[in-house]
Amino acid sequence: MLNLDDIPRLRKQLGLTQAELSKLSGVSQSLIAKLEAGKLEPSYTKVKAIIDTLQKLQRRTSKRAGEIATHEVRTIQASSTVQEAAEIMHKRAISQLPVFESGNLAGSISEKTVLRLLSESKSPADAFRKQIREVMDEPFPTVSEETPVELLYQLLDFYDVVLVKKRDKMNGIVTKMDLLKLG
Numbered sequence: 001m002l003n004l005d006d007i008p009r010l011r012k013q014l015g016l017t018q019a020e021l022s023k024l025s026g027v028s029q030s031l032i033a034k035l036e037a038g039k040l041e042p043s044y045t046k047v048k049a050i051i052d053t054l055q056k057l058q059r060r061t062s063k064r065a066g067e068i069a070t071h072e073v074r075t076i077q078a079s080s081t082v083q084e085a086a087e088i089m090h091k092r093a094i095s096q097l098p099v100f101e102s103g104n105l106a107g108s109i110s111e112k113t114v115l116r117l118l119s120e121s122k123s124p125a126d127a128f129r130k131q132i133r134e135v136m137d138e139p140f141p142t143v144s145e146e147t148p149v150e151l152l153y154q155l156l157d158f159y160d161v162v163l164v165k166k167r168d169k170m171n172g173i174v175t176k177m178d179l180l181k182l183g
Contacts, residue, residue: 004047008036010054014061025053059148066145068152068182069164069172073098076132078106082117083128085109096161098170099136105170107136110160139163145171153179 011021018036022029027046034040035050074092076085078101085097089111096110109132117135121127141155142163155162156176164172 004035007050007054010058014054014057021050021053025049062148062150064145065143065147065152065164065174066171068149068178069174070178071172073170073173075100076109077101078133078136080132081128082114082130082132082135085132086114086128098140098163099132101133105139107138108140109136113137
């Protein structure tokens, strides 16, 4: 949720003048200038009109998940072994893999999962022989390719990866590193 202090920053980020924002929001330019200078406590309806306008423009100009996703997604089958997953992650320099079973997303496996398994196991050989279905974690969250990047920031606060779908087909993967590249 935006607050009054966010208005000038977001307006400038969108490349709008106070006059342009005034025209688009239906709020006078002088009110916007006074609001940004902190010389006025505007009514709720005026602030709502300004913020709604800025958010609508931000959604239009925002990048979408499908634009920033890595479209070559490495996956692994639930019947594969932890050894196979570790080899793919090492070879491809990736930290996690979506896990599929019978053509459906079934879970995930990450370096963290493999390391935890190795530390809890009696021998590395035993750990590496296990099937992924025995040790996999929950599936990564999935979003539409039209999802705004701003939502991805929030999701990636809680998850290492977000999968991107186009209709019912996985179309890409977004990691924290993909968002850092936008900077």
